Amino acid sequence: MPEYLTQQQIDQFHQNGYLLVPEFLRAEETHRLLRRAKELLEEFSLDDHPLTKFTTSDKDHVGDDYFLNSGDKIKLQASLPSASDRHLSSLYYKALHELDPVFRKVTLENERLRALVRDLKFHQDPVALQSMVITKQPQIGGAGSHLTTPITKRFVRLPQGGTGFEPLVPSTFEIPKQTGKYVLEACNAGDLVLIHGSILHKSERNTSPHTRFAYTFHMIDSPPHALYDNKNWLQPTLEMPFSHILETPNIVVDA
Numbered sequence: 001m002p003e004y005l006t007q008q009q010i011d012q013f014h015q016n017g018y019l020l021v022p023e024f025l026r027a028e029e030t031h032r033l034l035r036r037a038k039e040l041l042e043e044f045s046l047d048d049h050p051l052t053k054f055t056t057s058d059k060d061h062v063g064d065d066y067f068l069n070s071g072d073k074i075k076l077q078a079s080l081p082s083a084s085d086r087h088l089s090s091l092y093y094k095a096l097h098e099l100d101p102v103f104r105k106v107t108l109e110n111e112r113l114r115a116l117v118r119d120l121k122f123h124q125d126p127v128a129l130q131s132m133v134i135t136k137q138p139q140i141g142g143a144g145s146h147l148t149t150p151i152t153k154r155f156v157r158l159p160q161g162g163t164g165f166e167p168l169v170p171s172t173f174e175i176p177k178q179t180g181k182y183v184l185e186a187c188n189a190g191d192l193v194l195i196h197g198s199i200l201h202k203s204e205r206n207t208s209p210h211t212r213f214a215y216t217f218h219m220i221d222s223p224p225h226a227l228y229d230n231k232n233w234l235q236p237t238l239e240m241p242f243s244h245i246l247e248t249p250n251i252v253v254d255a
Helices: 008-016 028-045 064-067 100-105 111-120
Strands: 018-021 074-077 090-096 127-136 154-159 163-167 190-193 212-221
Touching: 008 018, 008 212, 028 100, 028 127, 100 212, 111 127, 154 190
Parallel strands: none
Antiparallel strands: 018 190, 074 090, 090 127, 127 212, 154 163
């Protein structure tokens, strides 16, 4: 019998590849997260920041070292029209769930999350490998998605250092036109959205006069149930391996 989710919710995730869980975090938890996120953003200095920009172009990333060495740290990834406008920073991350007590409490120390993972039985022994706070300023976003721009290449660490892209399909391959449609889901503060890694997703333009904050983290199965590719730009370190979500692995995993 499920501990946290209903059987209908479990079935919906396995059928649709996503699930909206209302009020997963309590109001006081969301207030603490938002307050802490704003504090962290204000604490970052842009004076010595390389203004790393995450882009899907094939050009070299600005500040590759800063970007690649952020897996076991809390760092700022900025997308700024000017170095003086910190309020237009795009997101900061990666080890929030590890290093910051407020974010750790709702991630690695959250019994509701553990119960949800046990209910879904999607992973056998999942780990949290990346976390971030994404900020979307007013009138930002909504430019496009992989529904109209197919995924043909993969962002990787290069053997010689830095980052680049490797093709996933031959250049002569004709990509079939995507015919699916997005499902619009409205979320309130504290709601949780679970998204399968194969599901195309996007967030629309922020049409409000206020910055929109979202806390997100990625979860995958761990060895020997899954192997983590050393080409992935994000890599664990000896000092900070990926942390396990469950104290005891799931015995049965739904296919």
